[in-house]
Amino acid sequence: MPPRRRPTPRPAHNEAAQLADQLQQAGYTKRDIARIIDRDPSLVSQFYTKNKGAAFVTALREVLTAVETSGITDLPELAAIAARHTQRRTTASGARARVRGKAVLITPTGTGTGRVGAQAIASGSARLRPLIAEAARQGLRLAFTVRLAKTAYVHLSGSRTDSPGIRRDVIQRADHTEERSYGSAQTGGFDAADFARRVNATGGDVTAAVHQWLVETGRIHADAHITHLEIRTWRPR
Helix, strand or coil: CCCCCCCCCCCCCCCHHHHHHHHHHHCCHHHHHHHHHHCCCHHHHHHCCCCCCCHHHHHHHHHHHHHCCCCCCCCCHHHHHCCCCCCCCCCCCEEEEECCCCCCCCCCCCCCEEEEEEEHHHEEEEEEHHHHHHHHHHHEEEEEEEEEEHHHHHCCCCCCCCCCCCCCCCEEECCCEEEEEEECCCCEEHHHHHHHHHHCCCCCCCCHHHHHHHCCCECCCCCCCEEEEEEEECCCC
């Protein structure tokens, strides 16, 4: 009788995947981890399937330490920690390698979403510009969510003057910031082409364009600082 074949043991996950596992045990999703390291969620999945992620080990280790020992849970704050420990790839000559830009993903129904945190906000949220431009080209509508300090808003939380018709609750954070949404499919949202013109007028600075609109419409104080921005699009009915 031939000897039984022993099952081949599954290879252990690499260190990036192990750190991602520990962050997930702490309550973060793969999408959260992707936002922390400022990469696409598919890359986090490739920690497990394609043995990628070596460049992010130090950043993930520092983030995990911040969560476990310092009690830091805020995604933008964790992203700032990760950014300090993430190094760009270099070419054979030692120059910084170019990073391929993410494709603008807008579904046939016009649905598209783009988010940026503290690091991207500081550089004008440039990654959101192609999304807005494509939404304008397709004649879509858009809405956005911003996060600022509570004292940066002119109106009190939940004020219908601030965001009339929005049924989504205001999200209050432990660091004394609030997320508020402007525009929705129910209220019609905003013309993407109009926002694209605003972005062009600020030299491509999406953060500045949104900030300017919020100040012009009396929703935030002029010295307010946006820490988080999300753009959503859809096709008008």
